[in-house]
Amino acid sequence: KEKVEITKAQRALMKVIVDAYNRHKIPQDVAKKLLQDQYSAEENFLLLTEMATSQVQVLVEFTKNIPGFLSLNHEDQIALLKGSAVEAMFLRSAQVFSQKMPNGHTEVLEERIRKSGISEEFMTPMFNFYKSIGELHMIEEEQALLTAITILTPDRPFVKDQQAVERLQEPMLEVLRKLCVLQHPQEPQYFARLLGRLTELRTLNHYHAEMLTSWRMNDHKFTPLLCEIWDVQ
Numbered sequence: 523k524e525k526v527e528i529t530k531a532q533r534a535l536m537k538v539i540v541d542a543y544n545r546h547k548i549p550q551d552v553a554k555k556l557l558q559d560q561y562s563a564e565e566n567f568l569l570l571t572e573m574a575t576s577q578v579q580v581l582v583e584f585t586k587n588i589p590g591f592l593s594l595n596h597e598d599q600i601a602l603l604k605g606s607a608v609e610a611m612f613l614r615s616a617q618v619f620s621q622k623m624p625n626g627h628t629e630v631l632e633e634r635i636r637k638s639g640i641s642e643e644f645m646t647p648m649f650n651f652y653k654s655i656g657e658l659h660m661i662e663e664e665q666a667l668l669t670a671i672t673i674l675t676p677d678r679p680f681v682k683d684q685q686a687v688e689r690l691q692e693p694m695l696e697v698l699r700k701l702c703v704l705q706h707p708q709e710p711q712y713f714a715r716l717l718g719r720l721t722e723l724r725t726l727n728h729y730h731a732e733m734l735t736s737w738r739m740n741d742h743k744f745t746p747l748l749c750e751i752w753d754v755q
């Protein structure tokens with residue numbers, strides 16, 4: 523039986539990532555807003571663009587706290603942010619969707635999202651992902667590390683020095699692996715399942731631009747930041 527132990531250095535790394543993750547959570551709770559009122563497709567679209575814009579700003583702050591990130595080549599820093607922003611948004615949305623809520627609230631939230639203006643064809647892949655994240659019952663350390671690992675994906679488009687990114691991602695993967703063994707001793711495959719979600723997350727990347735441009739309304743307006751990050755307009 524492998525004796526797994528998180529070293530002091532690994533605990534320190536985890537603390538830096540979790541503190542950064544908690545400091546940079548989206549301030550206003552969109553789930554609460556959605557549970558309070560039913561909005562029109564136009565209002566929902568505006569809410570999404572506001573949430574996504576502030577989430578990108580939050581993501582930039584979060585990555586600045588990842589040890590070594592600011593020492594990467596500057597173009598590579600941009601390539602990693604641009605390449606992971608959509609995935610980080612869906613990962614954050616999935617974590618919000620899977621958070622513990624009073625009975626019946628998740629069903630109302632799902633209904634509000636189904637009626638928010640997104641085209642029907644994207645509901646299944648999106649909710650399948652949200653539910654597969656929910657089934658993992660991740661603790662916040664796992665959520666924070668998974669977000670950092672998503673950002674530090676070496677094979678994003680236009681990344682020049684992939685080895686430098688791998689050198690930052692590997693220690694995160696090792697801490698997460700140990701954490702999974704300690705947190706879920708009965709589930710030796712838990713770490714593999716967690717990483718499998720990142721593959722599912724990439725498939726949502728393909729849909730996101732169309733999810734936005736097919737939002738049930740005319741004249742979709744995007745902020746300049748979103749035009750940069752999302753392949754729209």
Ligand SMILES: N#Cc1ccccc1NC(=O)[C@H](C1CCCCC1)n1c(-c2ccc(Cl)cc2)nc2cc(F)c(F)cc21
Binds near residue numbers: 570618734
């Ligand atoms: N949460 C959250 C969040 C945090 C940062 C950035 C975006 C976020 N997502 C959002 O606000 C959207 C709202 C925006 C208003 C209209 C209904 C969806 N959202 C999405 C969703 C994100 C994208 C795309 Cl194309 C479709 C859907 N899946 C959600 C799941 C949840 F449980 C949840 F509450 C909100 C969620």
